Amino acid sequence: MKFLIYATALSLIGSCATLSHKEKVQAIKDNVTIVKPEQLLKYSQTITPEELKEYLYQFAADEFQGRKTGTPGQKLASNFIRDYYKTQGIPSPEGISNYFQPIPSSYIGDNYGDSENVLAYIEGSEKPNEVIVISAHLDHEGVDSSGDVYNGADDDGSGTVALFEMAEAFKEAKKNGHGPKRSILFLHVTAEEIGLQGSRFYTENPVFPLKKTIANLNIDMIGRIDRKHENNHDYIYLIGSDRLSTELHYVSEVVNDTFFNFELNYTYNAEHDHNRYYYRSDHYNFAKNNIPVIFYFNGEHKDYHQPSDTADKINYTILAKRTQLIFATAWQLANQKKRIIVDKS
Numbered sequence: 001m002k003f004l005i006y007a008t009a010l011s012l013i014g015s016c017a018t019l020s021h022k023e024k025v026q027a028i029k030d031n032v033t034i035v036k037p038e039q040l041l042k043y044s045q046t047i048t049p050e051e052l053k054e055y056l057y058q059f060a061a062d063e064f065q066g067r068k069t070g071t072p073g074q075k076l077a078s079n080f081i082r083d084y085y086k087t088q089g090i091p092s093p094e095g096i097s098n099y100f101q102p103i104p105s106s107y108i109g110d111n112y113g114d115s116e117n118v119l120a121y122i123e124g125s126e127k128p129n130e131v132i133v134i135s136a137h138l139d140h141e142g143v144d145s146s147g148d149v150y151n152g153a154d155d156d157g158s159g160t161v162a163l164f165e166m167a168e169a170f171k172e173a174k175k176n177g178h179g180p181k182r183s184i185l186f187l188h189v190t191a192e193e194i195g196l197q198g199s200r201f202y203t204e205n206p207v208f209p210l211k212k213t214i215a216n217l218n219i220d221m222i223g224r225i226d227r228k229h230e231n232n233h234d235y236i237y238l239i240g241s242d243r244l245s246t247e248l249h250y251v252s253e254v255v256n257d258t259f260f261n262f263e264l265n266y267t268y269n270a271e272h273d274h275n276r277y278y279y280r281s282d283h284y285n286f287a288k289n290n291i292p293v294i295f296y297f298n299g300e301h302k303d304y305h306q307p308s309d310t311a312d313k314i315n316y317t318i319l320a321k322r323t324q325l326i327f328a329t330a331w332q333l334a335n336q337k338k339r340i341i342v343d344k345s
């Protein structure tokens, strides 16, 4: 009866005057039970700095010409992602032919060529119709007029290879009989840099009904350290976690408290934050459809949207730890008995 106790704890937030806010929060957290913690830890450790580095040097190479939506370089990037999943033996979901969800240039805009989202899928063992979407954008800024390539190693090569490693971890778990109970969709969206179009297209043409989509964990830049954290690398900005589901926010915190102890920084989650990051990456297309989201972000740095955002500047140790945190959060959301509750709008 965890769920009922939990609901009672939730209602405490507004109603009980005798508990302090801190005590109420603790009561909610105490009712989150991590599912199979030893297995979670074991498979999270298959996510390594070395593998992330190997993939990111390839994905952020000059060969991909900055992955501008609709260009041959972006097509190479999409093929690279597809080939990764093929090699790993991780399929695309039913209804998607050979990993690609095509998006015509008429949808994206006349100045761009046709493009595609790239989708891979781990089917859930008990509730395959309920899905957690983990997303990162595959496109970037292309090449400037003087021929400098925008490699986009952090933006969003870091998110792209994080998805690779999480997919591998879930695949290994599944192979050994510990696969997720709900399904996981690895969604590599295109056309983010030109208006979040790939994620908008997906939410208008979802492969799984949006009503069965439990949460979206979106990653956009998690491989660098911002200036405020030069002395504390173990941090990550979270945006959106409490906007639609109080439960999601505390599940995320309990996972972090239990295994990682990152500084979870909510600066940019403030309702009136002038950066408006909540509206600025792909998670927003899920949030506007009432799907709870968490956006993971390292903050801006001097190479943000510059040709100097290159693979040699990534902190692979931190990238691996953050990827493990997101994997662990997805693990909990996919495995806990009841799907998380949406209690806000």
Ligand SMILES: [Zn+2]
Binding pocket: 137, 155, 156, 192, 220, 221
């Ligand atoms: Zn980005």
